[in-house]
Amino acid sequence: MTARNYWIAGIAIMAATAIILLAMGRIPICECGYVRLWSPPADLAGNSQHIADWYSPSHFIHGLLFYAALWLLLRSRPLGSRALIALVIEAAWEIVENSPWIIDRYREATIAVGYTGDSVLNSVCDILFMLIGFLFAARMPVWFSVAIAIVLELLALWVIRDNLTLNVIMLVHPVDAIRTWQAG
Template identity: 60%
Template sequence: MSRPSIRDIGARDWLIVALILTLMAGVLLWAGRSPICTCGYVALWHGALDSGNSQHIADWYTPSHIIHGFLFYALGWLVLRARAPGERLIFAVIIEAAWEVLENSPIIIDRYREATIALGYTGDSVINSVFDVAWMALGFAFARRAPIRVTVGLAIAFELLTLWAIRDNLTLNVVMLVSPIEAIRLWQQGG
């Protein structure tokens, strides 16, 4: 059996990713997050913008996490170019896992409620957070293999799709979280 090349993401890297996800899930459970949707079941897709949002495996915010993977791949390529792809993936997973923990803290949950259209947002279930990181890793893997123009095109398509479907996307989410604009909030609410 041949050893993995420095250009591969090896079993050791995936083991570290799994350990990071396990640690993140443990922290979220310790912080009181629900392991699954309080509705009592886990759905592969939850398309409604209601209390089940951010509670299942995938929802309308999943494309944002895939785009995170695109962006973290680009960041790793720019900043950690001399490092192996597996190390860059671990770097991306650490960032995304840290965001999931922060996103489910009272300060960010309250910020979402006050500044975005997520008025009833109560945070993510642990399974949703774990899959959010997994979706990011999928985006990272896609960006690593796909031509840049395809990755950028897919990111734009995801942004336009979610803008059309739910009047929200990664760009608007960041804008409204960092510096809310009343006109955007009114438009997102259907006004």
């Protein structure tokens, strides 16, 4: 498969994801009617609705993790092939994450009481952040990818009292002490 074909397949995966999300009733962009490059932490209504927010680093870390896992499991496969597998996994997560079941789970198990799910724009951008993380990991030494993941996790923890690690913990097995701390 040529590099061009990998890109075409990747774009097709993202387009299919957007179509599925629209069919699920997800809004294309923020209900506010405009698109921001960055949604600050104080904008709770715009969270997960614009191009990037404080959860974008989590998707970048997904890319780092997917690269590591796929390198361990499928290192003989071309990078483009592994990137497409990572795209499919991330796209599937975006679809599941925006299902009523997961949205309700976030509302009941985390501090995201008013969470309504991602806009289609935000979901597609989350997939792109994952891909950037994946390609970053492919080009950088392992120690640097690990360091970046730690810095991003600590930064999000400091700014919004949430990150990928806490998100997974609270989604899988909520801890009251964490929820209380996150609520400030």
